[in-house]
Amino acid sequence: MAGQQRVYRQRIRSTQSLKKIFRAMELIAASRIGKARERVSAAGPYARAITRAVSAVATHSGVDHALTTERPDAKRAAVLVLGADRGMAGAYTASVLREAERLTERLAEEGREAVLYVVGRRAVSYFTFRGRELAGSWTGESDAPSADLAADVSQNLLDAFLRPEDEGGVGELHIVYTQFVNMVTQTPQVLRMLPLEVVEGEVADTHEALPLYEYEPSPDQVLDALLPRYVQSRILSCLLQAAASELAARQRAMHTATDNAEDLIRSYTRLANQARQAEITQEISEIVSGADALAAS
C-alpha cells in the first residue's frame, strides 16, 4: 500500500521537473520571438527597395532574363523545404513536411521529379530516414537565420536553375515554408519562386508612376545584378518568417505542455492523497480490530 503512494510521489516529481523544462522552453521561445519579428521587419526596407527597382526595370525595358524564362519541358523541379532544427514546436515541422510531400506528389503527376533542398535538422532527418536524396541541406540556424545563410541557399538554387537540363539543372523552384500571420496563426505555404514572375502589384499600391530611369551600365546589366538579389531577399524573408513561425509554434506548444503537466500533477496529487487516506483508514481499522480481538479474549 505504501508502495502505491511512493509511485505517485515519484510521478509527481518527474512531471514537475518536466514542467520546469517546458516552462523554460516557453520563456526562451517567447523572448526570442520578439527579436525574430524585428528581423522580419528589419529586412523589409531592402526587400522593398529591390522589388521597386525590379518592377521599374520590368515596366520600362520588359524583362527578358534567364531567371524569368519558363521552362515547361524541364524534368526536374527544386523544392526548398524550411523546417525546424529542433522539435518541441508542436506540428510545425510536420505540417511543413506534409505540404512538401503534397507538392512532390503534384510535381510527380505533372511528370517532374522533385529535387530536395532542405533547411532544418528535423526536416533533414525526416528525408534521410526515408532514404530520399537531398541535393542540399543546411542546419543549425533555423530559428535565427542569417543573411549569409540566405545568400548560400539562394546561390545554390540559382546555380541549379541556371545549369542546363542535362547537367542536373532544374526548371522550377518552389519554396515550402511557414508564413507568420500572427502569434496564433502560422500557415504552411508553397511559393513558386523561379522562374520569376515580376509582379508590379507590390509597388502599384503607392499610386505613383515609376520614373524613367537612366540605367548604368545598361538595363540588362542592371537586371543581371538585381534579379539574383531579388531572389535572395525573397529567400531571406521566407527564412525569417519561418523562424518567427517556428518560435511562435514552439511557444504555444510549450505553453500547452506546461498546462498539461499542471493538470497531471493535480490529478496525481489527488490520487496520492487518496492512497495515503486509504492507508491511514486501513491502519486504523487494523488497530481497532486488533484491540477488539484483545478485549474479547
Added chain:
Amino acid sequence: MANLEVELVARDRTVWSGDATQVSAPAAEGEVGILVGHQPLLAVLKPGTVRIFGLDRSVLEAKVDAGFISVDDDQVTVVVDSAEVLGGSRR
C-alpha cells in the same frame, strides 16, 4: 534648398537613413556623385566606399559590397549586400 533623402540598406537592416546634400557611390563604370535634382538613375555598384555628405557638413563613409543605387525624385536608396560604416568625418 531641398535635400536628398538618403537610405543606405543592407540585406538585413537599414544601415543609415536621413537627409543629405550629396551622395557619392562607386558605380560599375566609375564613381557617381548625386546632388539634389539628379535625374532618375538605377546603377549597379561595385565594392568600394559610399560617401554621404550630411547637412551639418559631416561626411559618413561606408565600405560596401556590390549592390545598386536608385535615385528618384531626390530619394536616394543605396542597396548593398553588406555595409560597414567607417565613421564620420568633417569636411
